[in-house]
Amino acid sequence: MRGKLERPPTELIGRPFQKRRKTNRDNVHCIKSGRVWKSKTGATVLLFQNGQMVCMGQKTEKNARMAMKEMASTLQCKLVEAEVTNLVATCHFGNALKLGDTWDRLRRECVVTGYYEPELFTAITLSKPYHCKIFATGKLYVTGIRDKNTVNLALSDICTLLDKCGVK
Numbered sequence: 001m002r003g004k005l006e007r008p009p010t011e012l013i014g015r016p017f018q019k020r021r022k023t024n025r026d027n028v029h030c031i032k033s034g035r036v037w038k039s040k041t042g043a044t045v046l047l048f049q050n051g052q053m054v055c056m057g058q059k060t061e062k063n064a065r066m067a068m069k070e071m072a073s074t075l076q077c078k079l080v081e082a083e084v085t086n087l088v089a090t091c092h093f094g095n096a097l098k099l100g101d102t103w104d105r106l107r108r109e110c111v112v113t114g115y116y117e118p119e120l121f122t123a124i125t126l127s128k129p130y131h132c133k134i135f136a137t138g139k140l141y142v143t144g145i146r147d148k149n150t151v152n153l154a155l156s157d158i159c160t161l162l163d164k165c166g167v168k
Contacts, residue, residue, distance in 0.1 A: 003082035043067035
């Protein structure tokens with residue numbers, strides 16, 4: 001989820017911490033282009049110099065929005081806008097896959113756009129309107145989805161494709 005602060009606190013952004021007394025801002029850590037903040041709910045929120053925020057690690061949009069509002073109130077700012085930019089869906093087949101054989105079947109029997117280079121990355125990568133990574137452990141990750149309705153459609157599409165090609 002991506003958001004924007006009304007007035008980002010410039011004293012927190014862009015320079016490393018100096019020794020100072022403890023405040024409620026002590027769970028904000030310095031990165032090169034901004035700050036990383038861990039919320040009470042376990043979310044990771046990145047704050048950039050231009051006031052943009054990125055929230056990661058939440059299962060629902062409501063929790064992500066709450067984490068961003070929590071950070072904004074900690075920094076004594078107002079959250080102006082927030083939108084979902086990427087969802088990550090995970091699935092587990094329950095058994096291990098032989099990626100070389102799976103990739104050969106996908107290329108021969110199904111028309112797929114993607115690649116499998118075991119020397120570079122140990123997963124089959126399929127490119128559709130979304131990106132899918134299939135690992136040898138049987139786990140599947142789908143990224144590049146912007147709304148919840150597309151998640152089920154993408155997962156069923158990929159499972160149908162794998163069933164059609166005889167991958168179990």
